[in-house]
Amino acid sequence: MNQIxxxxxxxxxxxxxxxILYVRCPRSFSTSPRVRAIGDLSAFTAAFQKTTVFxxxxxxxxxxxxxxxxxxxxxEAGVDVSSGAQPSTFKMAKLMMSSKFREQIRVVADEMKKAxxxxxxxxxxDEIMTLKKxxxxxx
Numbered sequence: 001m002n003q004i005x006x007x008x009x010x011x012x013x014x015x016x017x018x019x020i021l022y023v024r025c026p027r028s029f030s031t032s033p034r035v036r037a038i039g040d041l042s043a044f045t046a047a048f049q050k051t052t053v054f055x056x057x058x059x060x061x062x063x064x065x066x067x068x069x070x071x072x073x074x075x076e077a078g079v080d081v082s083s084g085a086q087p088s089t090f091k092m093a094k095l096m097m098s099s100k101f102r103e104q105i106r107v108v109a110d111e112m113k114k115a116x117x118x119x120x121x122x123x124x125x126d127e128i129m130t131l132k133k134x135x136x137x138x139x
Contacts, residue, residue: 047134051127053117060115063108070104077101 048054057063071081077095079087087095095101112119 044131044134047131051131053124053127056115056117060111063111063115063117066104066108066111070101070108073098073101073104 074081074095077091077098079091079095109119118124
């Protein structure tokens, strides 16, 4: 930027080059605390452990491992699973076109069936929505 100003000054006013003051804007660097997807992790964990979904998944480590593998697949595709933010429409479309992601979704669905967790049931959805309310960070 300073080079552009200096070259313009030389072009427009040949003797003005010495009179140009290079002003550097000192910018302070600061950080703010990261916003977490889960407000109070201990409250979320305690609430999750009381659900029937947790009790069923606790007896089926294959289901937990398939969920973990799905999360790794999503991270490899560029989705930030730790922030809790919903991915963009483009990233979702990119995920759906991935054969690895589709296969991983199928594996998770199969393992959930083996663990006797019906993701589409109203009871499971109610438990998940209750957990979502517990997990919301304070505003």
